[in-house]
Amino acid sequence: MAILIEHVDVLDPTAPCSTARDRSILIEGNRITQIAPAADLNLQSLTINRQPLYVINGHNLLAIPGLISAHTHSPENYMRGATERMPLEPWLVWLYGTCGEYTARDHYLCAAMSAIEMLLSGVTASLDHLWHGGAWKREYLDAAMEAYRDSGIRATVAPMYDDHDYVLDAADALGYDLRGSVYGLSHGGYRPDRDDYRRGVLRDNLAMFDAWMRDWHRTHDGRLQTFLGPAAGQLVTTECLQWSLELARKHGAGIHMHCVETRVQDYCIRRARGKSVIHWLYDEGLLSPEVTLPHSVWIRSPEDLDRLAERGAIPVHNPAANLKLGSGLMAMREMLDRGITVALGVDGACSSDNQNMFDAIKLAALIHNLKNYDPRTWITAREAFEAATLGGAAALLLGGQLGQLSRGQLADIVLLDTRSALLAPMNDAYGMLVHCETGASVRHVIVNGQIVVRDRRLLTMDVEALVAEFFERADRLPFRQPIDAKTRKDIDDCWAFWRAVMDSVTS
Template structure:
């Protein structure tokens, strides 16, 4: 494999007062950063990239994502999570995708991410109405073909709907209760077989660029036995473990009503399942006790500020989390809870939303902290040594940023301008594992034009099925609305939304 030499570039350096070091050359060999020097003599077989004094920085890491709804951006209005989920992923046969649909919707996300310099993604992928090997293959193949680095998990609840939510059992009428009281998903034994398939077929594929992860979806959505068996799988294969916790007020109420006044974090800790492999997703409605437990056990938190705002979930405790040394990564969540699959937008929101909940402005997020979360923090969550850095030996996942572009003219403070001014329009080149996958604004790995034409046609044909699913789920809306309102009236002595 030939090497690539970047000549005359500036490297992002968040420890440097200017945010970047002096001009240098950078050599990539065998998919990793091999050399950084003031001058590197390129060999005849080397691919030389003229940097022209522009910025090389680590690729952004989408630390939490659900690819299954990439084709649904803009489809839903802003709704609370528990009502939103009625329409997002109902387990209905009418929504079953073909393998080609699964491939194309995954590829849509890859194109959007790679164009803007996102080089890694953690896909907590759910499968409607159920996972099967063909669809798993289609999703993983899209990641393989696009050139992005990916972790893929099977986000499948196992319990009945009435077991996952407070109050609902007493709210739904008798004619609807039997269906909601029965587990409609795939049983745990089959899910574990599918995990074996995912790991055997895809873990370590593409020279390690495609790997597996595990997911319980959320602790209240699975049995303790399946939860523990997923943790064992995570431990045996050293896989990240994804778990949504305390995203909403209602989930905090669930702990009070259904877990003997324990939070979902406390419940998971009591099961012995908090660990440094776990990505706790959202972590908004958390107490000091929850944060202390997460700090003690080494979990990472996946922060999804755009999704949290879109769904009205609340605002995470950024400074309290950082003060405890809990690693934080940033995520999109999904294309109908953010709508743009753009990590720069996530960074911008993370850099400003917490200003509303901290009167002490010295505790507001710093631009360099936000960049670290989008890079280094993502590498920690993915359990990939060196990922998100420009260290010698680190994976060569990086981008070249045009410092002559409008977001940097004039250049006043590089880290702040990266967070507050950039939206991905200044990315000249994206590299993953030492391979240039985007150049001149286009993917080099696939034909974007052909994919977009095919996806437009295919998903326009899917609209009637999605409309039919919406109609079927709408009959539950009054009862979910009342559940949501009841949770809103519950006395929690905690607030994570900005008061009127």
């Protein structure tokens, strides 16, 4: 079915107030095939004879490209609002020490809850760095894909895995025993102190991911994608990344890997490798445009920023999580000034804690003002918005096809009510979208040429039933119970290690 949006205002950086007024948008299949003044493109002028046409009245609506969250973890949806005043390392021990082992249904529900919140707030695409607190099974991966398939959102899933924990090595050297904690039982379900791991579990996991990618990558009219998600620079060997990149390239997929989110991680990597994470990846030929690097907070030196710019890997900014966990502020201005493409993400719902990209955009546009008093270095509204659209498209390997509204682009469109209290009186559209909007003005959402939200209602899923089941299942999860003595001790041990490292790097 073709869709015609008539008499709609369209976000356009070249127009007065960044808004091209009274336009029509024609969508055929999953693409925008025409955008023109409504007087030139209307029902009478169209000769789409062979397919039915659905007409949306665009009066008092603003069309924007769908927002793209380039980093989240859907399994954290059960733990919304459950933590505060914790930096990443002890937070991780709490998270994996209390989450229990999810079923496939849990993964389905968590991904569905992410998709519901995102679609209703104008997010049309998400990159889910999917974790599981135990050994991977194919059914967990399929469950997340099925939720995204059913929801209608554009989704890319990158399962998390690792093969060597350099944090443990650093803790050992400083006299802290973290091996009994989550740091000793890692993603993929293995013991990091077992040397046979990479010949066994990693190979098995990669073989499973290979088959899963064959079944799901670029399916459902290209709406669903599969990437590989090596967990983080401090949790993988060079060999693991080489194998991962090889497999990703075989499928035309990407690599998604946490990168120096905290100073502790930077410390552990430098201790193990004698150089920064970016220097290591650069030297090993592991930086390229299909590599996305969530956080990238502690990439600071001009040399590392130049390496990143030269090779084209994409940092993903997660300002809400970086503030909540006190991790630091990415060098976003320095990156943009070097021509580095920066994407934006919400991060998991236990560290941000919602999945609202309007929050992420506003934070990205504001928090960097604190770093330099000179306003010429501050992030503009348009730069922040484009990180959430064009930057996200590049992160999904859809650069040139997604992230703006023009002819030939994939039809991921959000229609906002310009008569809402948030957007009236619609001054410059970038300023309004970034500094005023919360997602509450979202009226209709189109993903890949399909209407998935109409008049603020999600058409694809039974939201009420899913929320009821989500409540029910959350009740039996261990994180709702008092923390047991072993997990308490693991968290305390990690706090002690964290303090020792932070004291040494900040003194």
